[in-house]
Amino acid sequence: MLVEAGHFALALALGLSLIQFLVPLWGARANDPVLMAVAPASALAVFACIAFAFLALTFAYLSSDFSVLNVVQNSHSAKPLIYKISGVWGNHEGSMLLWVLILALFGAIVAISRNSIPMRLQANTLAVQAAVTIAFLLFILTTSNPFTRVVPAALEGQDLNPLLQDPGLAIHPPLLYIGYVGFSISFAFACAALIDGRIDAVWARIVRPWTLGAWAFLTLGIAMGSYWAYYELGWGGWWFWDPVENASLMPWLAGTALVHSTVVMEKRDALKVWTILLAILTFSLSLLGTFLVRSGVLTSVHSFAVDPERGTFILGILILFIGGSLALFAWRAPMLKQGGLFAPVSREGALVVNNLFLATACATVFIGTLYPLALEVLTGEKISVGAPFFNFTFLPLIVPLLLLLPLGQTLAWKRGNFLGTAQRLYTVFGLSLLATIVMFAATYGGPVAAPLGVGLGLYLVLGSINEIVTRSWSKGTPLAVAWRKARGLPRSAWGTAIAHAGVGLTVIGIAATAWGVEAIGSLKIGERLKGGDYEVRLERVIPRVEANYREEAAVLTVFGSGRELGTLETTKRLYVTRGMPTTEAGILTVGLGQVYASIGDAQPDGSIGVRLYHKPLVLLIWIGSLVMAAGGALSLTDRRLRIGAPVPAKAMPPAAIPAE
Amino acid sequence: MRFVLALIAALIFSSSAIAVQPGEVLKDPALEKRAREISSGLRCLVCQNQSIDDSDAQLAKDLRLLVRERLMAGDSNDEVENFLVQRYGEFVLLKPAFGAHTLLLWLTPALVLILSGIGAYAAMRRRPQPIASALDEKEREALETLLKRDQSA
Numbered sequence: 088m089l090v091e092a093g094h095f096a097l098a099l100a101l102g103l104s105l106i107q108f109l110v111p112l113w114g115a116r117a118n119d120p121v122l123m124a125v126a127p128a129s130a131l132a133v134f135a136c137i138a139f140a141f142l143a144l145t146f147a148y149l150s151s152d153f154s155v156l157n158v159v160q161n162s163h164s165a166k167p168l169i170y171k172i173s174g175v176w177g178n179h180e181g182s183m184l185l186w187v188l189i190l191a192l193f194g195a196i197v198a199i200s201r202n203s204i205p206m207r208l209q210a211n212t213l214a215v216q217a218a219v220t221i222a223f224l225l226f227i228l229t230t231s232n233p234f235t236r237v238v239p240a241a242l243e244g245q246d247l248n249p250l251l252q253d254p255g256l257a258i259h260p261p262l263l264y265i266g267y268v269g270f271s272i273s274f275a276f277a278c279a280a281l282i283d284g285r286i287d288a289v290w291a292r293i294v295r296p297w298t299l300g301a302w303a304f305l306t307l308g309i310a311m312g313s314y315w316a317y318y319e320l321g322w323g324g325w326w327f328w329d330p331v332e333n334a335s336l337m338p339w340l341a342g343t344a345l346v347h348s349t350v351v352m353e354k355r356d357a358l359k360v361w362t363i364l365l366a367i368l369t370f371s372l373s374l375l376g377t378f379l380v381r382s383g384v385l386t387s388v389h390s391f392a393v394d395p396e397r398g399t400f401i402l403g404i405l406i407l408f409i410g411g412s413l414a415l416f417a418w419r420a421p422m423l424k425q426g427g428l429f430a431p432v433s434r435e436g437a438l439v440v441n442n443l444f445l446a447t448a449c450a451t452v453f454i455g456t457l458y459p460l461a462l463e464v465l466t467g468e469k470i471s472v473g474a475p476f477f478n479f480t481f482l483p484l485i486v487p488l489l490l491l492l493p494l495g496q497t498l499a500w501k502r503g504n505f506l507g508t509a510q511r512l513y514t515v516f517g518l519s520l521l522a523t524i525v526m527f528a529a530t531y532g533g534p535v536a537a538p539l540g541v542g543l544g545l546y547l548v549l550g551s552i553n554e555i556v557t558r559s560w561s562k563g564t565p566l567a568v569a570w571r572k573a574r575g576l577p578r579s580a581w582g583t584a585i586a587h588a589g590v591g592l593t594v595i596g597i598a599a600t601a602w603g604v605e606a607i608g609s610l611k612i613g614e615r616l617k618g619g620d621y622e623v624r625l626e627r628v629i630p631r632v633e634a635n636y637r638e639e640a641a642v643l644t645v646f647g648s649g650r651e652l653g654t655l656e657t658t659k660r661l662y663v664t665r666g667m668p669t670t671e672a673g674i675l676t677v678g679l680g681q682v683y684a685s686i687g688d689a690q691p692d693g694s695i696g697v698r699l700y701h702k703p704l705v706l707l708i709w710i711g712s713l714v715m716a717a718g719g720a721l722s723l724t725d726r727r728l729r730i731g732a733p734v735p736a737k738a739m740p741p742a743a744i745p746a747e
Numbered sequence: 748m749r750f751v752l753a754l755i756a757a758l759i760f761s762s763s764a765i766a767v768q769p770g771e772v773l774k775d776p777a778l779e780k781r782a783r784e785i786s787s788g789l790r791c792l793v794c795q796n797q798s799i800d801d802s803d804a805q806l807a808k809d810l811r812l813l814v815r816e817r818l819m820a821g822d823s824n825d826e827v828e829n830f831l832v833q834r835y836g837e838f839v840l841l842k843p844a845f846g847a848h849t850l851l852l853w854l855t856p857a858l859v860l861i862l863s864g865i866g867a868y869a870a871m872r873r874r875p876q877p878i879a880s881a882l883d884e885k886e887r888e889a890l891e892t893l894l895k896r897d898q899s900a
Contacts, residue, residue: 322801329796431871439867447860454855468848471790473798473841480856607767687768687803696768 090155093143094234097184100136100191101224103129107194107217111210115283123210127198130213133220134195141188144233145175154240157181157233163246163664165634173257174247179381179397180233182260186377187223189261189268193297194220197272204293211279212272219271222404230397246635246664255315263308263335267373269301270342274370277363278412281419286363291353294366296723298349302342303719309335310712318672323605323683323700325708328477333456334376340449341369344442346719351438355500357429360420361442367416371409372449378405379456430502437495437503444488451480489543489594492587493550497557515553519546533602540598547591551584579725586718593711596679599704609694615646618699621682622646626654628695636662638671641686641695645675652677657684679706767800768808773815782815785827789814790841798841 107129114122147155148171151164161178162171170177176185194216197209204212227233250256276294280286312335317325326332348362382398429435455472462468493515497508509516523542530538558576560569606618610625623643631638638660645652657673675682680703687696767786773779783800789810791802799807799814810831817827831839843849882890 324801327796431868436871439871443860443863443867446863447856450859451856454852458849458852462848466848469836469838470843470849471796471838471841472843472852473788473790473796475788475842476852479842480853484856484860607772609770690770698767 089143090147090152090234090236093140093147094232096136096140096143097224097228097234100133100140100187101221101228103133103136104217104220104224107133108214108221112214112282115207115210115214118207120206123206126210126213130191130194130198130216133217134191137184137188137191140234141175141184144181144184145172148172148175151244153242153244154236154238155233156235156237159237159241159244161247162244163635164243166244166247166252167634169254169257170247170252173251176260177247177251177256180227180231182264183223183227183231183381184233185261186264186268187220187227189264190216190220190223190271193268193272197275205289207283208276208279208290208293211282212275215275215278215282216271219275219408222407226397226400226404230400244664246662249636249660249662249665249667249669250319252635252662253315253319255311255319259308259311259315262304262311266301266303266305266308266342267335267338267376269297269304270338270345270366270370270373272297273301273345273366274412277366278415280363280423281415284419284422286359286423288353288356291349291362295346295349295353298342298345298366298369299719299723302339302346303716303723305335305339305342306712306716306719309339310709310716313712314709318674319669322685323672323698323702325600325705328455328474330456331380333452334379337449337452337456338369338372338376340445340452341365341372344445344449345369347438347441347445351435355429355435357425357435358439358442359423359425363420363423364416365442365446367409367412371405371412372453374401374405374408378402429500432498432505433503434495434498434500437491437498440491441488441495444484448481448484448488451484452477455480486543489547489590492547492590493553496550496554496583496587511557512550512553515546515549518549519543530602537598537601540601541595544591544593544595544598547594548588549591551588551591554584554587555581577725579722582718582720582722582725584718585721586715589711589714589716589718591711592707592714596704596707596709596711599680599707600702603700603702603705606699608697608699609690609692610697611692611694614694616697616699619701620647621652621677621699621701623655623682623684623697623699625695625697631658635664636660639686641673641697643673643684643697645682647677647682652682655682655684657686659686676706679704679710681705767811771808771811771815773819778815778818781824782811782818785814785818785824786811788828788841789831790839792835792839 107126110122110129111126114120114125144155144157146152147158148162149168151158151162151171153159153162157178157180161181162174166174174181176182194213197204197213197216273294276290276297280290309332312332313325316327316332317323345362345365348358348365351358352362378398378401382401455477459470459472462470493512494505494508497511498505499508519542522545523538526538526541527535555573555576556569558580559573560566564572604619606616608616610616612625612627615622615624623645626642626644629640629642631640638658640656640658642654642656644654653675655673655675658671660669660671661667662669670685672683672685674684680701683700683702685698687698689695767783773782786800787798789799791797791799791804791807791810793804793806794802797807799810813831814827817830822830828840832844837843843852845853
């Protein structure tokens with residue numbers, strides 16, 4: 088019964104979305120405040136309906152209602168509670184439902200922030216948002232209904248894909264989707280501005296927190312996914328340039344560019360047209376990501392639940408929104424007034440360079456991901472574009488960007504002085520160069536890229552510290568005063584510095600992987616395997632039977648410089664219901680590095696294959712991402728954004744003037 | 748389609764997590780290092796976006812052994828790659844060769860950067876730059892008056 092109610096609520100949400108789309112749009116055109124006021128009310132109602140539907144599905148999972156097809160296919164009564172919940176979005180139908188839930192949630196938040204957004208902008212924005220909701224609700228209701236019943240009901244479920252039975256993957260999709268879908272708000276605001284033909288710094292100030300929030304969540308989502316791949320897939324990599332990873336990296340790159348161009352627009356009223364285009368492109372790439380993952384056009388380890396028939400529908404949505412918004416852009420953008428002049432050497436100029444490099448990096452990932460598909464469709468020729476291609480093309484684009492970052496961060500707005508700026512960074516240049524040389528000497532004969540990369544990362548971290556220091560301290564200032572000044576800096580300044588330092592930490596972590604060592608061997612109980620400075624001893628192999636899987640766990644003792652550091656356990660699991668084996672890598676964290684081991688097949692002589700890695704500083708890759716997201720979050724709490732944009736004091740619309 | 752996917756999944760996960768098996772490692776560390784280098788650039792043909800160095804599929808194992816065999820026979824890295832391309836087609840290379848069919852792929856990064864750079868530069872040039880011109884006669888007079896008024900006040 089509740090399941091049918093959930094299904095009905097979805098249909099109701101579709102109807103309400105239609106109202107949310109048509110009425111406010113008309114109201115904004117006719118300048119009718121009553122019609123425009125329909126937007127927030129209907130947005131809240133749509134959210135309530137979709138939330139109800141989502142809860143109904145969640146309840147079906149929690150109560151293991153095996154009369155629902157979706158639950159049968161993706162759940163099992165013996166599954167732990169957390170995976171019963173995460174199972175709701177661990178499949179195609181449920182994940183699309185989560186997608187629209189987040190979409191509607193964001194619509195609802197726009198709806199309740201009525202005092203900070205001008206009415207016309209809000210009405211148009213919610214109308215555009217409703218258009219996206221309509222498309223995806225139609226998609227769910229016609230091709231991916233999670234509420235389909237099976238008759239007769241099954242006795243037991245088929246269990247969730249074992250790879251997804253992991254805390255990391257339980258929260259990875261929600262984080263990623265908040266990021267993806269968050270950009271829909273920037274997109275909706277951009278389209279609303281185009282519809283209205285008006286855009287100004289107020290617009291930028293309203294949109295920036297949304298973009299920043301979406302960006303921070305996407306950062307977390309990607310980092311989470313990467314860490315999951317690292318410890319779950321068992322071959323020790325953390326980024327594979329897999330098409331599905333690229334699908335999330337593209338909106339992230341475009342979103343990063345958008346975060347920066349919005350700053351220029353808010354502060355200096357420049358780059359308007361470009362910012363609007365970027366907002367459209369960023370969400371288009373989110374849609375493209377959804378298409379790539381959900382349509383089955385790529386099949387990879389990430390794509391659970393794929394179905395090519397649905398692909399056509401999402402492709403239709405993709406074409407409609409990308410084509411439609413770009414057409415709107417081509418038609419309306421020339422009417423937007425340009426403002427804010429700046430010299431090429433200025434903060435604005437530096438941010439333009441930032442956008443050029445990020446956009447190019449994004450285009451590189453785009454072409455690398457889609458080229459093989461296009462080539463095969465057009466000529467039938469099959470080629471592969473994998474990690475070596477991306478490393479070869481992506482790095483030359485990112486390194487110059489990172490080298491310029493501290494400089495750009497230090498340049499003055501409007502018209503900067505390159506030499507003066509460089510002088511402010513002398514200490515940073517000197518220290519990072521020195522550190523690079525020292526590291527190079529200390530690891531002489533080792534990989535050259537590592538000290539260079541770590542030096543680059545250090546340069547970014549020091550550059551960020553330098554930014555805060557030079558803004559609050561000059562020679563002769565007492566430290567107490569400097570501290571007070573530093574604390575008085577706007578939170579967005581701190582946020583920027585912290586996020587950029589996070590980039591530096593990630594770069595250090597990535598570069599340090601070149602220092603990693605790897606050893607492969609087959610061990611019997613009591614035997615040792617040495618990899619670099621670390622050594623493991625196979626203690627025992629224990630078979631175990633859990634509720635929904637069987638596993639063989641190998642316990643290894645880790646030694647470092649003669650001392651025993653601890654033990655780690657790595658397992659090979661077999662999920663009984665699906666007959667699917669997975670591995671859990673054994674990880675022992677030593678400082679910021681990790682000793683990582685996974686086991687393989689038993690050899691004929693009774694020994695077991697062990698692959699051992701030492702990965703120095705590897706945790707910095709993800710710590711850096713967390714720091715980036717934290718920087719974004721801190722910027723969000725900036726007073727300027729918290730109090731919202733200034734709205735002209737009670738401009739009375741003509742209709743509201745009481746008749747005498 | 749479901750079946751194909753299940754098959755792919757079975758191939759990917761059929762064995763265990765470690766790709767290169769202990770028995771495969773060559774005695775000569777320099778040669779082994781080269782083998783690993785080559786392997787990480789070769790696609791496991793039955794997997795999704797995995798190099799033969801990472802994959803546990805039987806085919807990947809066979810290819811890894813083949814690479815090592817060729818190296819032992821004295822082939823250079825390029826010769827090994829060419830040998831595999833001849834056998835399996837260009838699909839086996841994770842970094843496609845530069846050629847007519849991959850022109851757009853390889854040139855896109857540079858083209859996008861150069862073209863958008865030119866575009867940005869042109870857009871900036873087209874717009875009037877703020878020029879600080881000298882004051883003309885009238886303005887100078889106005890300034891004088893203002894300054895005088897300030898002094899007398």
